Amino acid sequence: xxxxxxxxxxxxxxxxxYLGLAASPALLERPAVRRAVELVPAALLxxxxxxxxxxxRQALVLDARAAGLTAAFVALLLRAPFLVVLLVAGGAAAxxxxxx
Amino acid sequence: MAVGLxxxxxxxxxxxxxxxxxxxxTLSLLMFTGASQFALVGVLGAGGAPLAAVASALLLxxxxxxxxxxxxxxxxVRGLRRVVAAHAVIDxxxxxxxxxxxxxxxxxSFAVTGASLFLGWNVSTLAGALGSSLLGESAQVALDxxxxxxxxxxxxxxxxxxxxxxxxxxxxxxxxxxxxxVVPPGLQVMLAAAAVGLGFGWWRR
Numbered sequence: 001x002x003x004x005x006x007x008x009x010x011x012x013x014x015x016x017x018y019l020g021l022a023a024s025p026a027l028l029e030r031p032a033v034r035r036a037v038e039l040v041p042a043a044l045l046x047x048x049x050x051x052x053x054x055x056x057r058q059a060l061v062l063d064a065r066a067a068g069l070t071a072a073f074v075a076l077l078l079r080a081p082f083l084v085v086l087l088v089a090g091g092a093a094a095x096x097x098x099x100x
Numbered sequence: 101m102a103v104g105l106x107x108x109x110x111x112x113x114x115x116x117x118x119x120x121x122x123x124x125x126t127l128s129l130l131m132f133t134g135a136s137q138f139a140l141v142g143v144l145g146a147g148g149a150p151l152a153a154v155a156s157a158l159l160l161x162x163x164x165x166x167x168x169x170x171x172x173x174x175x176x177v178r179g180l181r182r183v184v185a186a187h188a189v190i191d192x193x194x195x196x197x198x199x200x201x202x203x204x205x206x207x208x209s210f211a212v213t214g215a216s217l218f219l220g221w222n223v224s225t226l227a228g229a230l231g232s233s234l235l236g237e238s239a240q241v242a243l244d245x246x247x248x249x250x251x252x253x254x255x256x257x258x259x260x261x262x263x264x265x266x267x268x269x270x271x272x273x274x275x276x277x278x279x280x281x282v283v284p285p286g287l288q289v290m291l292a293a294a295a296v297g298l299g300f301g302w303w304r305r
Binding site: 008009014019034040041044049050054057071076085097 | 144170244249255275
């Protein structure tokens with residue numbers, strides 16, 4: 001089953017990339033298409049942030065990941081580069097875990 | 101350098117979610133779009149339904165379609181070259197290509213960024229997948245925190261540049277958390293994205 005998910009997801013993601021290069025640019029002129037494609041990632045990424053940080057299966061939890069996310073937020077506010085954000089998040093979570 | 105850590109984090113996260121090393125590396129080779137890959141293994145790791153895992157990856161992958169629409173004209177690729185170039189249409193290559201001063205530089209920048217990212221992403225994925233079993237508990241905790249932090253970092257430019265995106269992101273986060281206890285893992289992410297993104301899109305049309 002996992003192989004089917006891996007291959008179907010990969011094929012679908014490739015086709016989405018190819019569609020952009022092959023489709024008529026006029027598609028982008030349609031406001032509904034443009035708005036949906038521009039807005040959905042913001043909602044999706046935000047949903048992934050909170051689900052990955054604050055849930056364990058179906059339970060809402062507050063653990064070391066919350067500390068990591070908070071540290072990442074501060075790092076981003078300070079305009080830290082991507083790598084630093086990830087290192088700071090990992091370090092803060094490991095630190096809190098060690099103290100707890 | 102950043103792609104190395106992000107790729108290693110993906111390799112470790114994927115194997116922690118129950119994928120084999122081969123499945124993990126196949127994702128990086130064939131899907132080759134980081135956020136979609138993290139979403140897919142995140143949903144699987146949380147015990148989500150197969151359809152929810154694939155759909156989350158596709159919803160995130162749809163932004164590559166928009167990049168492709170923007171790049172199609174200046175890249176000007178046809179036939180087999182378009183089949184190959186399409187695989188490299190992702191966040192980083194689009195940003196680098198669109199920053200180029202003219203069309204020839206754009207094509208070169210796209211090709212160089214695409215090839216080096218593909219190599220770095222796949223090598224670091226393999227390293228992360230193989231190395232995760234050697235990691236101690238502290239390193240596992242750290243990696244668990246790297247995933248949401250990476251999603252936040254990907255979201256950040258949108259939060260900084262657009263008030264609309266801030267509203268959409270807040271809505272997505274609230275709906276996803278509210279639905280988490282009541283729907284199967286993974287589905288809350290899709291429902292939140294669809295509800296907020298599409299709803300707001302149509303409302304503001």
